[in-house]
Amino acid sequence: MHNSAIITIQNLVKDYPIGGGSFRALSDISLQIGQGEFIGLVGPSGSGKTTLLNIIGALDNPTAGHTEVLGHTIENLSHRQAARLRNSYLGFIFQTYNLLPVYNVYENVEFPLLLLKKSQNERRELTLRALEWVGLTDKIKSRPAQLSGGECQRVAIARAMVKQPQVVLADEPTANLDAANSHHILQTMAKLNTELKTTFIFATHDDKVIGYLRRKVSLADGHVIKDENIVQS
Amino acid sequence: MLALKLAFRNLMGARLRTWLNVFVLSLAFVLVIWFKGVLNGWDRQARRETINWQIGGGQYWQENYDPYDPFTIEDSHALLTDSIQKEIGQGHLTPMLISQATIYPQGRIQNVKLQGVDPNQKILALPSEYLNTTDGGIPAMIGERTARNSKLSIGDFVTIRWRDANGTFDADEIRIVHIFKTDVGTMDMGVVWIPLKKHQEMMRLSNSATILTTAQEAGFRGPFTGWDFKDHAYLLKEIEAMIETKSIGGIVMFLFLMSLAMLAIFDTQVLSIFRRQKEIGTQIALGMTRPQVVTLFTIEGAMHSVFAAILAAIYGAPLLALQAKVGWKMPAGTDDFGLTISETIYPAYSVGLVLGTTLLVMITTTIVSYLPARRIAKMNPTDAIRGKIQ
Numbered sequence: 001m002h003n004s005a006i007i008t009i010q011n012l013v014k015d016y017p018i019g020g021g022s023f024r025a026l027s028d029i030s031l032q033i034g035q036g037e038f039i040g041l042v043g044p045s046g047s048g049k050t051t052l053l054n055i056i057g058a059l060d061n062p063t064a065g066h067t068e069v070l071g072h073t074i075e076n077l078s079h080r081q082a083a084r085l086r087n088s089y090l091g092f093i094f095q096t097y098n099l100l101p102v103y104n105v106y107e108n109v110e111f112p113l114l115l116l117k118k119s120q121n122e123r124r125e126l127t128l129r130a131l132e133w134v135g136l137t138d139k140i141k142s143r144p145a146q147l148s149g150g151e152c153q154r155v156a157i158a159r160a161m162v163k164q165p166q167v168v169l170a171d172e173p174t175a176n177l178d179a180a181n182s183h184h185i186l187q188t189m190a191k192l193n194t195e196l197k198t199t200f201i202f203a204t205h206d207d208k209v210i211g212y213l214r215r216k217v218s219l220a221d222g223h224v225i226k227d228e229n230i231v232q233s
Numbered sequence: 234m235l236a237l238k239l240a241f242r243n244l245m246g247a248r249l250r251t252w253l254n255v256f257v258l259s260l261a262f263v264l265v266i267w268f269k270g271v272l273n274g275w276d277r278q279a280r281r282e283t284i285n286w287q288i289g290g291g292q293y294w295q296e297n298y299d300p301y302d303p304f305t306i307e308d309s310h311a312l313l314t315d316s317i318q319k320e321i322g323q324g325h326l327t328p329m330l331i332s333q334a335t336i337y338p339q340g341r342i343q344n345v346k347l348q349g350v351d352p353n354q355k356i357l358a359l360p361s362e363y364l365n366t367t368d369g370g371i372p373a374m375i376g377e378r379t380a381r382n383s384k385l386s387i388g389d390f391v392t393i394r395w396r397d398a399n400g401t402f403d404a405d406e407i408r409i410v411h412i413f414k415t416d417v418g419t420m421d422m423g424v425v426w427i428p429l430k431k432h433q434e435m436m437r438l439s440n441s442a443t444i445l446t447t448a449q450e451a452g453f454r455g456p457f458t459g460w461d462f463k464d465h466a467y468l469l470k471e472i473e474a475m476i477e478t479k480s481i482g483g484i485v486m487f488l489f490l491m492s493l494a495m496l497a498i499f500d501t502q503v504l505s506i507f508r509r510q511k512e513i514g515t516q517i518a519l520g521m522t523r524p525q526v527v528t529l530f531t532i533e534g535a536m537h538s539v540f541a542a543i544l545a546a547i548y549g550a551p552l553l554a555l556q557a558k559v560g561w562k563m564p565a566g567t568d569d570f571g572l573t574i575s576e577t578i579y580p581a582y583s584v585g586l587v588l589g590t591t592l593l594v595m596i597t598t599t600i601v602s603y604l605p606a607r608r609i610a611k612m613n614p615t616d617a618i619r620g621k622i623q
Binding site for chain 2: 060080100112116
């Protein structure tokens with residue numbers, strides 16, 4: 001239990017309709033996540049980690065149970081309120097980077113700030129700072145197609161961090177990267193977590209990621225089977 | 234404002250794909266405006282030529298005259314009273330006498346409409362001054378179409394036979410003194426023009442006429458007993474009907490061109506929504522609402538038409554202006570269609586035409602862009618993020 005919990009999940013259930021019946025992706029999940037954690041939802045494919053991440057990210061609704069993220073009850077949010085929550089407080093990092101292909105690096109990172117209606121000067125300052133964090137200031141004019149996988153994921157991290165969200169949700173961020181690039185981006189995220197106190201929640205089954213986690217929540221068949229704190233050496 | 238900024242950025246980012254669509258749409262702009270301009274130009278020329286050559290400021294018809302009933306021609310004449318003579322003397326009216334006759338060019342029989350016109354009249358563009366000659370035979374003038382059909386040339390003599398007001402048949406020889414060219418087919422096809430006095434003499438209808446044409450600036454000169462005034466609205470009725478028919482053809486053409494352009498936009502939008510599912514999911518994950526994404530895609534589509542209008546103005550305006558100056562030469566033989574059609578049509582573009590077409594294309598493009606964009610609202614963002622086809 002965490003006294004300063006920013007995410008509280010109680011008895012969460014998620015069913016997906018399949019044919020005439022339904023498939024239970026998450027079953028009776030209860031969890032609390034505090035400010036500044038570096039936590040991983042770990043488990044094999046189909047264990048429900050991405051589904052849980054999507055519900056925390058207000059991209060999906062639970063079937064039953066209660067999920068509260070930064071004081072917002074997910075199951076009660078309208079589309080507009082969910083969008084506002086994501087826009088203001090959450091950052092996303094995807095396995096396949098999901099960069100906007102027609103934008104260059106600068107424009108991709110700037111995008112969330114446009115939605116937040118920041119001024120041009122503010123956008124420029126924040127975007128360049130985020131690109132500095134990930135070491136890509138020399139690539140601001142490049143398009144995603146001109147970047148390596150590692151560079152793309154660094155752009156995605158910069159895009160997630162540019163508005164300094166309270167929580168970053170990363171779904172298999174290293175799945176498409178080699179070992180060197182994986183360690184590079186994980187070090188970057190660990191550094192940002194330490195410096196900015198941003199909460200990072202990973203959905204992963206990659207040992208490289210697990211090696212950086214300070215808390216590991218193991219999932220199997222939609223159940224939490226283990227929740228452990230890891231002391232980093 | 235945000236949607237505009239993002240839409241602009243997306244279109245600029247899509248580079249060639251954007252410019253291909255913009256080019257296709259701009260072609261639709263230019264072609265629609267050009268096509269409507271040609272019809273407008275044709276309409277204007279047809280009206281102007283008919284007024285200049287045939288109807289002036291309106292016509293008085295002898296009360297029995299019906300151009301669609303040849304049997305009325307025999308009785309369609311009346312005396313030119315003093316008041317009419319006064320108007321003629323002041324140049325406000327010019328009389329014409331109409332009768333039926335037969336000519337025998339190269340031994341063939343050909344029915345014609347014999348029209349007597351004052352050789353000194355200045356009201357119509359008809360070059361009647363050529364009839365001011367007394368060199369052998371009855372001086373006669375025909376149009377190019379009649380000359381072609383009857384194989385007559387300037388200087389040719391041809392036998393003419395007619396029946397006078399008393400019912401007596403008579404014959405003489407006319408001499409072709411001039412062959413004129415006109416776009417108004419009814420002044421040409423099957424018509425032989427001779428001096429009015431000679432015609433009156435041949436018909437034994439001294440000081441009589443069938444039609445009184447008013448000068449363009451004169452118009453209605455007051456009522457004359459036994460004569461009915463026909464204004465432009467009445468006399469241009471056939472041209473109006475022809476224009477209406479052409480307009481329907483024009484609408485079909487317009488719809489065809491628009492459909493092609495809209496198909497390109499619709500296709501791009503549908504393709505975008507399938508191809509860019511991941512992008513849509515990402516935008517939603519980053520905090521855009523679904524209506525915002527729908528608006529963004531709709532504006533992207535609509536913005537194509539704005540760029541297309543600009544591109545069309547850049548290359549289309551000089552092209553259309555040049556076309557309006559040099560005109561569009563009609564193929565040989567079109568003057569035999571029976572329509573008032575010039576050798577060269579000069580397209581006429583109005584501000585209303587350009588603005589109306591631009592507005593219409595923009596509104597249609599926006600609607601066509603919105604229709605597929607609505608699908609976005611039904612997307613599941615978690616599937617969209619993964620790029621899963623929905």
